[in-house]
Amino acid sequence: MSAAAQMLETYPQDLGGIDREKLVACIEACLECAQACTACADACLAEDMVADLRTCIRTNLDCADVCEATGRVLSRHTGYDANLTRAVLEACAAACKACGDECSGHAEMHEHCRVCAESCRRCEQACRELISSLG
Amino acid sequence: MSAAAQMLETYPQDLGGIDREKLVACIEACLECAQACTACADACLAEDMVADLRTCIRTNLDCADVCEATGRVLSRHTGYDANLTRAVLEACAAACKACGDECSGHAEMHEHCRVCAESCRRCEQACRELISSLG
Amino acid sequence: MSAAAQMLETYPQDLGGIDREKLVACIEACLECAQACTACADACLAEDMVADLRTCIRTNLDCADVCEATGRVLSRHTGYDANLTRAVLEACAAACKACGDECSGHAEMHEHCRVCAESCRRCEQACRELISSLG
Amino acid sequence: MSAAAQMLETYPQDLGGIDREKLVACIEACLECAQACTACADACLAEDMVADLRTCIRTNLDCADVCEATGRVLSRHTGYDANLTRAVLEACAAACKACGDECSGHAEMHEHCRVCAESCRRCEQACRELISSLG
Numbered sequence: 001m002s003a004a005a006q007m008l009e010t011y012p013q014d015l016g017g018i019d020r021e022k023l024v025a026c027i028e029a030c031l032e033c034a035q036a037c038t039a040c041a042d043a044c045l046a047e048d049m050v051a052d053l054r055t056c057i058r059t060n061l062d063c064a065d066v067c068e069a070t071g072r073v074l075s076r077h078t079g080y081d082a083n084l085t086r087a088v089l090e091a092c093a094a095a096c097k098a099c100g101d102e103c104s105g106h107a108e109m110h111e112h113c114r115v116c117a118e119s120c121r122r123c124e125q126a127c128r129e130l131i132s133s134l135g
Numbered sequence: 136m137s138a139a140a141q142m143l144e145t146y147p148q149d150l151g152g153i154d155r156e157k158l159v160a161c162i163e164a165c166l167e168c169a170q171a172c173t174a175c176a177d178a179c180l181a182e183d184m185v186a187d188l189r190t191c192i193r194t195n196l197d198c199a200d201v202c203e204a205t206g207r208v209l210s211r212h213t214g215y216d217a218n219l220t221r222a223v224l225e226a227c228a229a230a231c232k233a234c235g236d237e238c239s240g241h242a243e244m245h246e247h248c249r250v251c252a253e254s255c256r257r258c259e260q261a262c263r264e265l266i267s268s269l270g
Numbered sequence: 271m272s273a274a275a276q277m278l279e280t281y282p283q284d285l286g287g288i289d290r291e292k293l294v295a296c297i298e299a300c301l302e303c304a305q306a307c308t309a310c311a312d313a314c315l316a317e318d319m320v321a322d323l324r325t326c327i328r329t330n331l332d333c334a335d336v337c338e339a340t341g342r343v344l345s346r347h348t349g350y351d352a353n354l355t356r357a358v359l360e361a362c363a364a365a366c367k368a369c370g371d372e373c374s375g376h377a378e379m380h381e382h383c384r385v386c387a388e389s390c391r392r393c394e395q396a397c398r399e400l401i402s403s404l405g
Numbered sequence: 406m407s408a409a410a411q412m413l414e415t416y417p418q419d420l421g422g423i424d425r426e427k428l429v430a431c432i433e434a435c436l437e438c439a440q441a442c443t444a445c446a447d448a449c450l451a452e453d454m455v456a457d458l459r460t461c462i463r464t465n466l467d468c469a470d471v472c473e474a475t476g477r478v479l480s481r482h483t484g485y486d487a488n489l490t491r492a493v494l495e496a497c498a499a500a501c502k503a504c505g506d507e508c509s510g511h512a513e514m515h516e517h518c519r520v521c522a523e524s525c526r527r528c529e530q531a532c533r534e535l536i537s538s539l540g
Contacts, residue, residue, distance in 0.1 A: 003302045003389050007309035010381035013316045031301045032273045035345055039277035041466075042346040045459050046283045054450050055214030061446075061466075062208050062219060068338065069204040073197050075305055076312040079190030084197060087229035094222035111280035119273050138437045138524050142444035145516035148451045166436045167408045170480055174412035176331075177481040180324050181418045189315050196311075196331075203473065210440055211447040246415035254408050325484030332478050332489060339474040343467050349460030354467060357499035364492035 004028055004075075011077055019133040023074060026126040030071030030092065033123035037064035037099060040116035047110065056102050056113065063099035066092050067123060074130075082134055089127045089134075096124035139163050139210075146212055154268040158209060161261040165206030165227065168258035172199035172234060175251035182245065191237050191248065198234035201227050202258060209265075217269055224262045224269075231259035274298055274345075281347055289403040293344060296396040300341030300362065303393035307334035307369060310386035317380065326372050326383065333369035336362050337393060344400075352404055359397045359404075366394035409433050409480075416482055424538040428479060431531040435476030435497065438528035442469035442504060445521035452515065461507050461518065468504035471497050472528060479535075487539055494532045494539075501529035 001009070005024045008015075041060035044053040070092040073085065100120030107114035136144070140159045143150075176195035179188040205227040208220065235255030242249035271279070275294045278285075311330035314323040340362040343355065370390030377384035406414070410429045413420075446465035449458040475497040478490065505525030512519035 003306050003385060004309070006385045007306055007313070007382060010385055011309070011313050011316065012380070012382070027305065031305055035297065035301055035341060036273050036277055038342050038345040039274070039281070042348050042463065043277070043281050045462055046281065046348045048456075050459065051453075051455050054455065057450055058211055058214040058447065059216070059219075061211065062216075062223075064342075065204040065207045066223060069200040071305060072200045072308050072334075075308040076193050076196065078312050078316045079193040081194070081197075081233055084194075084226075084229050084233050087226040088197075088201060091219075091222040091226040094219050098216055098219050110282070112277060112282070115273060115276045115280055138441050138520060139444070141520045142441055142448070142517060145520055146444070146448050146451065147515070147517070162440065166440055170432065170436055170476065171408050171412055173477050173480040174409070174416070177328065177483050178412070178416050180327055181416065181483045183321075185324065186318075186320050189320065192315055193312065199477075206440060207443050207469075210443040213447050213451045245417070247412060247417070250408060250411045250415055328481055328484040329486070329489075331481065332486075332493075335474040335477045336493060339470040342470045346463050346466065349463040351464070351467075351503055354464075354496075354499050354503050357496040358467075358471060361489075361492040361496040364489050368486055368489050 002028060007075070013077070015077055016080060019130070022126070022130045022133050026130045027071055027074045029123040029126035030067045030074065033096060033119040034064045034067035034071065036116045036119035037061070037067065040103065040112050043110070043112035053106070056106060059099045059102045060116065063095040063120060066095040070127070086131060086134055089131050093124050093127040093131070096120045096127065100124060137163060142210070148212070150212055151215060154265070157261070157265045157268050161265045162206055162209045164258040164261035165202045165209065168231060168254040169199045169202035169206065171251045171254035172196070172202065175238065175247050178245070178247035188241070191241060194234045194237045195251070198230040198255065201230040205262070221266060221269055224266050228259050228262040228266070231255045231262065235259060272298060277345070283347070285347055286350060289400070292396070292400045292403050296400045297341055297344045299393040299396035300337045300344065303366060303389040304334045304337035304341065306386045306389035307331070307337065310373065310382050313380070313382035323376070326376060329369045329372045330386070333365040333390065336365040340397070356401060356404055359401045363394050363397040363401070366390045366397065370394060407433060412480070418482070420482055421485060424535070427531070427535045427538050431535045432476055432479045434528040434531035435472045435479065438501060438524040439469045439472035439476065441521045441524035442466070442472065445508065445517050448515070448517035458511070461511060464504045464507045465521065468500040468525065471500040475532070491536060491539055494536050498529050498532040498536070501525045501532065505529060
């Protein structure tokens, strides 16, 4: 079991009706995507054609910031607020969609964009599934 | 002129049609609110009645994270994406609304909640004004 | 291979003499520890005896912030600066030591503190091993 | 009085022997510097000569992350740990020194680097003064 799953298991109060599996999957996807985006921005910066990767770098940086904040919000269960959780997940899905689209456009040329795009797709999907499960 | 305003002034490309005054106001409100929320969570933790302030602390922590991510997204202009900006601002307004409401409920008893609630109100307002100006 | 390992593999320039295995291990330990600490702060907040866990919550929050910043710095390789990397790793090891010690003191009573302490120990160890390998 | 100063004033417990003026100055310098560095990375990205600004962008991003984490740690007073505070301040001073040096080298050519370098110098100085005052 991952540390994130263990932390959820050991939360001392009731978690309400939230789907634990989808929640853990989304937390882990946010962490992975934030790191991939931070690394992809840096890898783009190191490319000879960095001038053509400006939008990619910017979208990577935004996505990293939003995924990180989302992973934090989802790691808290005390005083849970479904409206706030939903708004944050919507922003995260939007950031992952934008970054996944952008990186996909460079995936054949840059392996780091291919790996990053996959992390963005997984995270966008995990956010949307968690949003749906919130009811 | 604040450093945030100076940084905006010195951006080397066109900023598009964005309202500079509202943008700077929103960046500064995000920074201030993130710090106030971080400090308010800590001040609540130091209160004798900390057990009654659980929801306040949690909402403070969420609001700090979302404001910080929003301040970063708004500080970037290269490869601007209005949809992503709007989604992030909506999440930030939601976080500030939740935290402003929560802190307001303790404002008479705790001065730090009063100061923090004011920062949240300002930031929520700044987000909403910037959203409106995005058209 | 983890996404963090894949991102390192696909970095388009030379990584210098850095120990790739220790670097990936440290990045992953930082991500895991940041999440565990964020969740442990929240779980402590939900305990009946929250008033006795103030220091634990505070140390958790600091450790989460420092681990997150460290994971980001380590995910960048362009324009590498060994002095900065070392200073950040030292701060991270100090934060993980403080939080691991604090959580260990509650590990028998609170499972979340036990899991979190293990993440802190792993991350502290990973930071120290990476520092040593920097030469 | 700034919000950061007000939040410090309203902290409900004793702050120990810490120098309040230096603490507030350092918190505010961290916030300002983090924002300036985030914006400077983006402004560098928008320059025609972005390929020559790779190291500057990377150092900006690191400095933003470390300043943000430092600003958060300094905003907490509950369960204060002087060793951790000192280690974080040392890392922050190192990040500000690196970024201030790098941006200074481009200050005549890029106004955003000039403004950012000034924020880095102020923040490095504020960190060092606070370290000294910790005794």
